Amino acid sequence: MSPPRSYERRPTRQVHVGGVAVGGGAPISVQSMTTTKTSDVDGTLAQIYALAGAGADIVRCTANDVAAVEALAQIVPRSPVPLVADIHFQYRLALAALDAGVSCLRLNPGNIRKPDQIRAVATEAGDRGIPIRIGVNGGSLDPDIEARFGMTPMALVESAKRELGHFSEVGFSDVKISVKASDVTLMVESYRMLADEVDFPLHLGVTEAGPPPAGLVKATAGIATLLNEGIGDTIRYSLTADPVAEAVAGRQLLEALGLRERTGTDLVACPSCGRAEVDVIAVAQEAQEAFADLDLPVQVAVMGCVVNGPGEARSADLGIAAGRGRGHLFVRGQVVAVVPEDEMVSALVTWAKVVAADGADAALAQAEAGAADAAAADRAALIDAQGDDVNDAAERVALIRRR
Numbered sequence: 001m002s003p004p005r006s007y008e009r010r011p012t013r014q015v016h017v018g019g020v021a022v023g024g025g026a027p028i029s030v031q032s033m034t035t036t037k038t039s040d041v042d043g044t045l046a047q048i049y050a051l052a053g054a055g056a057d058i059v060r061c062t063a064n065d066v067a068a069v070e071a072l073a074q075i076v077p078r079s080p081v082p083l084v085a086d087i088h089f090q091y092r093l094a095l096a097a098l099d100a101g102v103s104c105l106r107l108n109p110g111n112i113r114k115p116d117q118i119r120a121v122a123t124e125a126g127d128r129g130i131p132i133r134i135g136v137n138g139g140s141l142d143p144d145i146e147a148r149f150g151m152t153p154m155a156l157v158e159s160a161k162r163e164l165g166h167f168s169e170v171g172f173s174d175v176k177i178s179v180k181a182s183d184v185t186l187m188v189e190s191y192r193m194l195a196d197e198v199d200f201p202l203h204l205g206v207t208e209a210g211p212p213p214a215g216l217v218k219a220t221a222g223i224a225t226l227l228n229e230g231i232g233d234t235i236r237y238s239l240t241a242d243p244v245a246e247a248v249a250g251r252q253l254l255e256a257l258g259l260r261e262r263t264g265t266d267l268v269a270c271p272s273c274g275r276a277e278v279d280v281i282a283v284a285q286e287a288q289e290a291f292a293d294l295d296l297p298v299q300v301a302v303m304g305c306v307v308n309g310p311g312e313a314r315s316a317d318l319g320i321a322a323g324r325g326r327g328h329l330f331v332r333g334q335v336v337a338v339v340p341e342d343e344m345v346s347a348l349v350t351w352a353k354v355v356a357a358d359g360a361d362a363a364l365a366q367a368e369a370g371a372a373d374a375a376a377a378d379r380a381a382l383i384d385a386q387g388d389d390v391n392d393a394a395e396r397v398a399l400i401r402r403r
């Protein structure tokens with residue numbers, strides 16, 4: 001598998017959320033947030049472990065009351081990843097969360113607005129070497145700022161800058177910032193504007209993106225657009241779903257963009273067409289389930305026909321193409337085995353393990369004798385039966401031209 005892509009990232013300062021560096025050239029991290037009552041120590045820990053297992057590097061828990069903060073004191077030492085306390089309205093809970101030992105605070109400048117309270121939290125965080133995320137949210141802006149700027153990128157950026165101003169009065173600058181909105185265009189424009197004005201690391205997210213699949217699309221549209229411009233140092237999908245889906249989505253987005261080394265299988269599949277010899281959707285789903293927990297960092301293709309499949313998927317590490325009751329198993333586009341249709345997925349798993357362990361060349365060296373010839377015969381027979389143009393496009397074009 002290729003290593004993470006190196007691309008021009010916006011230079012920023014660096015903060016450390018526990019052992020996770022954010023900004024300043026550090027790998028982009030994935031965040032999520034628990035949905036349990038934080039006061040439920042065991043339930044919250046179980047969810048934190050599930051999130052970490054799915055790819056979350058940092059997890060946020062709400063610190064919405066004293067019971068939650070007391071629970072955090074028990075959760076922090078047992079958590080596999082650094083924890084962020086999410087604070088709204090009550091600055092005393094921020095101070096208490098610092099006592100509990102969290103690795104970062106998130107403050108919403110829209111609902112903790114008294115400068116002396118903000119300065120008190122920043123001073124205490126500074127004394128302990130704990131960073132703060134300024135978490136601006138379009139849905140809970142300071143009313144004074146909203147009245148002045150409307151719901152615009154200027155308003156979100158102004159809110160962050162006002163908070164930075166309070167922090168700077170007490171010499172605190174261990175900061176990362178988010179300017180989230182549920183409107184993707186507003187979110188993208190706000191981050192771009194902020195990136196032009198400050199050099200703090202940025203936490204990206206489309207707030208209240210909603211349930212999948214629309215929520216996934218919205219969040220990806222905003223986050224991926226900015227990441228491809230070099231903007232963004234840590235990301236969170238805000239989905240109305242099990243938060244494990246957020247962590248999976250974050251990790252998969254970074255893998256898809258080449259920004260994180262792949263740990264799991266990348267399954268690609270053709271969309272199917274009139275030439276398909278098999279139910280591609282069913283086989284792809286079967287393969288997705290078979291590879292789900294194997295942690296094989298290979299790209300696997302499921303293709304509907306042997307005529308075009310191996311060629312169309314030759315950049316995949318390996319794949320299977322269906323043809324007349326048999327599957328052609330190919331590695332880097334070259335057929336290495338011909339297997340019965342009902343064994344296609346199990347054969348794919350077997351060969352994927354060989355490719356992952358020993359590499360594609362070693363797998364090619366183990367190609368079964370006669371497989372390539374058998375595959376060529378299947379392919380020729382199918383072209384004979386269906387022609388080169390299975391959708392009869394050439395005939396249709398001729399018809400159109402006669403009009």
Ligand code: SF4
Nearest residue numbers: 270273276304305308
């Ligand atoms: S691989 Fe075959 S079935 Fe799949 S889209 Fe291409 S031509 Fe159609």
